[in-house]
Amino acid sequence: MRSTTRNFVDNAARGLADDKLQAALGRLSQGFPVKRLETISRLPEFEQLRDDAIAIKRHTLENLDSYLERYEENAKVSGAHVHWARDGDDAREIILGICRDAGAKTVTKGKSMVSEEIGINEFLADNGVEPIETDLGEYIIQLRDEPPSHIIAPAIHLSGAQVADTFKESHDELDADRDLSEPRTLLEEARAILRKKFLAADVGITGANMLIAETGTSVIVTNEGNGDLTQTLPKTHIVIASIEKVVPTLEDAATILRILARSATGQDITVYTTYSTGPKRADDLDGPENYHVVILDNGRSSLLGGEFEDMLRCIKCAACLNHCPVYKAIGGHAYGWVYSGPMGAVLAPALLGLGETHHLPSASSLCGRCQDVCPMRIPLPRLLRQWRRRWFETGGEDTKTRLGLAAWAFLAKRPALYRPLMAIGTSVLKLCGGGGRRFPILPRPEGGSFVDQWKRGKR
Amino acid sequence: MGAMNTALKNPIDVGLFATCLVDLMRPSVGFAAARLLERAGCTLHVPEAQTCCGQPAYNSGDNTDARNLAVNVIAAFEGFDYVVAPSGSCAAMIRHHYPALFEGDATMTARCQSLSNKTHELLSFLTDIMGVTEFEAEFEATATYHDSCSGLREMGIREQPRALMAAVKGLELRESGEAQSCCGFGGLFSVKYPEVSGRIVDAKSDAIEATGAETLLGGDLGCLMNMSGRLRARGSAIKTRHLAEVLAGTAPETPAIGEEGDKD
Numbered sequence: 001m002r003s004t005t006r007n008f009v010d011n012a013a014r015g016l017a018d019d020k021l022q023a024a025l026g027r028l029s030q031g032f033p034v035k036r037l038e039t040i041s042r043l044p045e046f047e048q049l050r051d052d053a054i055a056i057k058r059h060t061l062e063n064l065d066s067y068l069e070r071y072e073e074n075a076k077v078s079g080a081h082v083h084w085a086r087d088g089d090d091a092r093e094i095i096l097g098i099c100r101d102a103g104a105k106t107v108t109k110g111k112s113m114v115s116e117e118i119g120i121n122e123f124l125a126d127n128g129v130e131p132i133e134t135d136l137g138e139y140i141i142q143l144r145d146e147p148p149s150h151i152i153a154p155a156i157h158l159s160g161a162q163v164a165d166t167f168k169e170s171h172d173e174l175d176a177d178r179d180l181s182e183p184r185t186l187l188e189e190a191r192a193i194l195r196k197k198f199l200a201a202d203v204g205i206t207g208a209n210m211l212i213a214e215t216g217t218s219v220i221v222t223n224e225g226n227g228d229l230t231q232t233l234p235k236t237h238i239v240i241a242s243i244e245k246v247v248p249t250l251e252d253a254a255t256i257l258r259i260l261a262r263s264a265t266g267q268d269i270t271v272y273t274t275y276s277t278g279p280k281r282a283d284d285l286d287g288p289e290n291y292h293v294v295i296l297d298n299g300r301s302s303l304l305g306g307e308f309e310d311m312l313r314c315i316k317c318a319a320c321l322n323h324c325p326v327y328k329a330i331g332g333h334a335y336g337w338v339y340s341g342p343m344g345a346v347l348a349p350a351l352l353g354l355g356e357t358h359h360l361p362s363a364s365s366l367c368g369r370c371q372d373v374c375p376m377r378i379p380l381p382r383l384l385r386q387w388r389r390r391w392f393e394t395g396g397e398d399t400k401t402r403l404g405l406a407a408w409a410f411l412a413k414r415p416a417l418y419r420p421l422m423a424i425g426t427s428v429l430k431l432c433g434g435g436g437r438r439f440p441i442l443p444r445p446e447g448g449s450f451v452d453q454w455k456r457g458k459r
Numbered sequence: 460m461g462a463m464n465t466a467l468k469n470p471i472d473v474g475l476f477a478t479c480l481v482d483l484m485r486p487s488v489g490f491a492a493a494r495l496l497e498r499a500g501c502t503l504h505v506p507e508a509q510t511c512c513g514q515p516a517y518n519s520g521d522n523t524d525a526r527n528l529a530v531n532v533i534a535a536f537e538g539f540d541y542v543v544a545p546s547g548s549c550a551a552m553i554r555h556h557y558p559a560l561f562e563g564d565a566t567m568t569a570r571c572q573s574l575s576n577k578t579h580e581l582l583s584f585l586t587d588i589m590g591v592t593e594f595e596a597e598f599e600a601t602a603t604y605h606d607s608c609s610g611l612r613e614m615g616i617r618e619q620p621r622a623l624m625a626a627v628k629g630l631e632l633r634e635s636g637e638a639q640s641c642c643g644f645g646g647l648f649s650v651k652y653p654e655v656s657g658r659i660v661d662a663k664s665d666a667i668e669a670t671g672a673e674t675l676l677g678g679d680l681g682c683l684m685n686m687s688g689r690l691r692a693r694g695s696a697i698k699t700r701h702l703a704e705v706l707a708g709t710a711p712e713t714p715a716i717g718e719e720g721d722k723d
C-alpha cells in the first residue's frame with residue numbers, strides 16, 4: 001500500500017473536518033474501551049497474564065532465529081511449503097507465483113494487515129488475479145477502494161448508512177429498494193454474495209495472529225468465521241505472516257490469546273480461533289490440498305537487539321488506538337498507511353523511514369495511556385521519543401522549531417540572562433492580555449517572576 | 460493542620476523547583492507551594508539558578524540541550540534532602556527521564572539517580588512523605604479535578620490530591636468521567652499540531668462542562684493553562700486554578716488562570 005504519511009497535517013485536517021468520521025470515532029470511544037474495562041475487571045489474573053505474555057515474547061525475540069527455524073521444520077513435517085520473503089517485493093512475487101501455479105482466477109482473503117502492508121490486492125489485480133476480501137469490514141472498504149482506518153476494525157470510520165449506500169451502488173443486481181437499515185441485513189447481504197465467491201475461489205489467503213513453533217501451526221482469530229471458509233474451501237491456502245508472529249508452544253499461544261481479545265474488543269475470546277497445520281490429510285474431511293506459508297521480514301529484523309525491539313512484542317490488538325486521544329481526534333486514515341495510532345506511529349517509521357513518517361512520532365501528546373493499556377506493556381511514549389531524537393539528530397526537524405529550541409536552551413542555561421529577558425517577554429504578554437484568540441493556551445501572565453520575587457523577600 | 464510524619468529528620472531541607480511556567484506565568488502557585496511546604500514543616504530553599512527542567516528539548520528529541528539543562532538542575536538541587544515541584548510532569552522528567560539522558564556516563568548517572576530518588580511532585584510529597592492529611596483550608600465551590608498524564612501515569616498521583624481536597628471545607632468535588640483523559644497539551648505538540656491538540660482539549664472541555672462544576676483544579680500548570688484557555692475561548696465561566704492555591708488559601712486573593720485582576 002502506498003503511503004500518504006508525508007501529508008499528515010492535511011490528512012489530519014481532513015479527518016477533523018469530517019463529521020461522519022467524528023461521529024464514528026465518538027462511537028468507538030464508547031465501545032471497545034468500555035468493554036475492555038468490563039472484561040478485564042472480571043479476570044483477576046489479567047495483570048499476571050500480561051507479565052507472562054511479555055516474558056514469552058521477550059524470550060522468543062531473543063531466540064527468534066531458532067524459533068522460526070523450528071516453526072519451519074515442523075510446518076514442513078505437516079506438509080507445508082515455507083517461503084521466506086525479505087521485503088514486500090519478494091512476498092508479492094512468491095504469492096503471485098503460488099496463485100499462477102494454482103491457475104487462480106480469484107483469491108479470497110481473510111483480514112490481514114501484513115497483506116495490506118505489502119499491497120497484495122493491487123498487485124494481484126494488476127496481474128490478472130481477482131482478490132476478494134471476506135472480512136465484512138475489509139469487504140466494505142474494498143468496495144469503496146479505501147485503506148483500512150483501524151487495524152482490527154478496518155471500516156470503523158463508516159456509518160451503517162454509508163455502508164448501505166455502498167452496497168446499493170456495488171450490488172446493483174439486487175432490488176434497489178431493499179431495506180438495509182439494520183446492521184444484520186448488511187451482514188446477511190454480504191454473506192450471501194461472499195458465499196459464491198468462497199466456493200469459486202482457487203486460492204485463500206489469510207494472515208496469522210501467531211505461528212506456533214512446536215507444532216508448525218498458524219492461528220487466526222476472527223468473529224465472522226470468514227477466515228475458516230477462506231482457508232478450508234479453496235484448493236490452496238496461503239498464510240502470510242511477519243517474523244515476529246512466532247511463539248514457541250501451544251501453551252504460549254493460549255496465554256497470548258487470553259489477553260488478545262480482551263485488549264482488542266473487550267471479548268473474553270473471539271468467536272472463532274482457528275488453528276491450521278499443513279494441508280488436508282488423507283482422512284481429513286476438508287482442508288486445502290496445498291498449504292503455503294510466506295514469512296515476511298520487511299525491515300523488522302533490523303529492530304532486533306536495538307532500541308525499537310520492544311515494538312516487535314506487538315500483537316496488533318489495537319488497544320493503543322482505541323485509547324489514543326490523537327487517534328480519536330483524527331481517525332486512522334490521517335496516518336496515511338496501514339498501521340495507525342500509537343503502534344503505527346512507532347512501526348511506520350521503522351518500515352517506511354523517517355523522511356516519509358516523521359510527523360507521526362511528533363504528533364503525540366505523550367500522554368502515556370497507550371502504554372498503560374498495551375497488553376504487552378510496550379513503552380510506546382519512549383519509542384516515540386526515540387524517533388523524535390533520531391529525527392532531530394539527523395537534522396530533520398524544521399528550522400523554526402530548531403532555532404526556537406536553540407535560542408530558548410541558550411537562555412535557559414544562563415539564568416542571569418534568562419530571567420530578565422523572560423521578564424520582558426511576560427510583561428509584553430501581560431500588556432497584550434495573553435495570547436488572545438490565536439494562542440488561547442497562553443493566558444495573561446500574573447506578572448513578575450516567582451524566583452525573583454522570592455529573592456527580593458516577597459512571601 | 461492534620462497529622463504529620465514525625466519520623467523525618469529535622470530540619471528537612473527542601474529545594475522548591477518552581478518550574479518555568481509557574482516562575483514566569485503564575486508566580487502565585489510558587490508562593491502557594493512555598494506556604495504549604497513551610498506549613499508542613501520543611502525548610503524551604505528556592506535556588507536562583509533554576510530555569511526549566513528541559514522537557515521542551517527532551518520531547519523534541521533534542522537530547523543535547525536537554526542534558527545541558529539537566530546539568531543545571533542537578534547542580535542547583537542535589538544538595539537538598541528533597542526536591543519538590545508543583546508539577547507532575549516536571550517532577551517525572553527529573554525522576555524518570557534524567558537518568559536515561561546520561562546513559563553510559565557513570566558519574567552523571569549516579570548523580571541523576573540520587574536526585575531522582577528524592578524528587579517529588581508537590582501534592583504527593585505533602586501527603587506521602589510529610590504525612591499531611593489536611594491544611595484547614597476553606598474554599599466554597601463545586602470543583603472538578605484533572606489528573607495530568609505524567610503525574611497520573613509516571614508518578615502514581617491520583618488519591619493524594621483527592622484526599623487533600625476532601626479535607627477542604629466547602630469544596631464539593633464533582634468527578635468527571637474523563638478526569639484521566641489527556642487535555643491535549645503535550646508541550647510543543649500543541650504548538651506544532653494546534654488543530655489536533657485543539658480537538659482534544661475541546662473534547663476535554665465538553666467533559667469538564669458536563670460536570671457542572673464552577674472550578675477546574677489540577678496539579679500541573681501547563682495542562683491548566685491549556686484547558687483554561689480553551690474554556691475561556693468557548694465562553695465558559697469555569698475558573699481554573701492549581702490545587703495548591705486552594706490548599707494554601709491564596710485563591711480568594713488571586714485571579715483564576717487567565718483572568719484579569721490587578722493586584723500589582
Ligand code: SF4
Pocket residue numbers: 263313314315316317318319320321342343370373374375376377378
Ligand atoms: S502496541 Fe500494544 S496496544 Fe498497540 S496494538 Fe500492539 S499490542 Fe496492542
